[in-house]
Amino acid sequence: MKNLKVKAARAGKDLSQDDLAKICQVSRQTINAIEKGDYNPSIKLCIAICKALDKTLDDLFWEE
Amino acid sequence: MKNLKVKAARAGKDLSQDDLAKICQVSRQTINAIEKGDYNPSIKLCIAICKALDKTLDDLFWEE
DNA sequence: ACATTTTGTCAACTATATTTTACATTTTGT
DNA sequence: ACAAAATGTAAAATATAGTTGACAAAATGT
Numbered sequence: 001m002k003n004l005k006v007k008a009a010r011a012g013k014d015l016s017q018d019d020l021a022k023i024c025q026v027s028r029q030t031i032n033a034i035e036k037g038d039y040n041p042s043i044k045l046c047i048a049i050c051k052a053l054d055k056t057l058d059d060l061f062w063e064e
Numbered sequence: 065m066k067n068l069k070v071k072a073a074r075a076g077k078d079l080s081q082d083d084l085a086k087i088c089q090v091s092r093q094t095i096n097a098i099e100k101g102d103y104n105p106s107i108k109l110c111i112a113i114c115k116a117l118d119k120t121l122d123d124l125f126w127e128e
Numbered sequence: 129a130c131a132t133t134t135t136g137t138c139a140a141c142t143a144t145a146t147t148t149t150a151c152a153t154t155t156t157g158t
Numbered sequence: 159a160c161a162a163a164a165t166g167t168a169a170a171a172t173a174t175a176g177t178t179g180a181c182a183a184a185a186t187g188t
Contacts, residue, residue, distance in 0.1 A: 016134060027177055032136065040106045042145080042175070043125055057121035061107055080164060091147055096166065104145075106175080 002037040005060045009053040010035075024048040066101040069124045073117040074099075088112040 010020050017035070021028040026045060033039045034049075046061050053060070074084055081099070085092040090109060097103045098113070110125050117124070 018134075028135090029137085029178085030176055033176090036136080040108045040175075042104045043107055043110050044104045045176090046107050047125075047127065057126055061111075062121050063111065082164075092165090093148090093167085094146055097146090100166080106145075109146090 003035050003060070006049060006053070007035045009055050009060060013053055015052075020049065020052055023052040067099055067124070070113060070117070071099045073119050073124060077117055079116075084113065084116055087116045 010017070015023075017031045018028045021031045024031070024045060025048070030041070030045070031049075034041050034045075046057060050056055050060055074081070079087075081095045082092045085095045088095070088109060089112070094105070094109070095113075098105050098109075110121060114120055114124055
C-alpha cells in the first residue's frame with residue numbers, strides 16, 4: 001500500500017522526491033519506492049525523512 | 065547506542081528476548097542486536113516490536 | 129507548442145539486515 | 159551449590175534494502 005502521508009508531507013514542504021532524497025542522503029528511487037509502497041525502509045531512513053519533513057515516526061509511518 | 069526503551073518495555077511485559085523474537089517472527093539475535101544498539105532494523109520490524117509491547121514508534125524508536 | 133522538471137519504472141550491482149548454528153557468560157530459582 | 163533459563167557474541171550464509179544508470183511518461187511553466 002502506498003505511503004500517502006510521506007507524499008503529502010513532502011508536498012507540504014514543496015520538495016521534489018529528488019530534493020528529499022538529497023536531504024536524506026539516499027537515491028531518488030528509494031524515496032519513490034517508499035511513497036509507492038511495497039517497501040520496507042530502515043528505521044534510520046524513516047527518521048531522516050521525518051526530520052526533513054518536520055514530522056514524527058507516528059505521523060508518517062505508524063499504522064493501526 | 066543501546067536501545068534501553070525497548071529493553072524496558074519488554075521487561076514491563078515480562079518477556080524474554082526469545083519470547084519477543086517469536087512474537088515478532090524474527091530471531092532472538094535480532095532482538096538482542098536491536099537492544100544492544102549499533103543496528104538499523106526495518107520499519108516493519110520496529111512496528112511489530114511496538115505492537116507486541118503496546119507502544120508506538122515514537123515511544124520506542126524516536127530520537128531527538 | 130515547446131522545454132524543463134518531476135515522476136514511474138527497470139535491470140544489474142553493492143551494502144547490509146537477518147538467519148542459522150554454536151558456544152560462553154550471566155542471571156534466576158530452588 | 160547446582161540446574162535451568164536468559165543473555166552476549168561470533169562466523170558463514172541468505173534475503174533484501176539501497177545504489178547507479180538509463181529511459182519513458184506525466185506534470186509544470188512560459
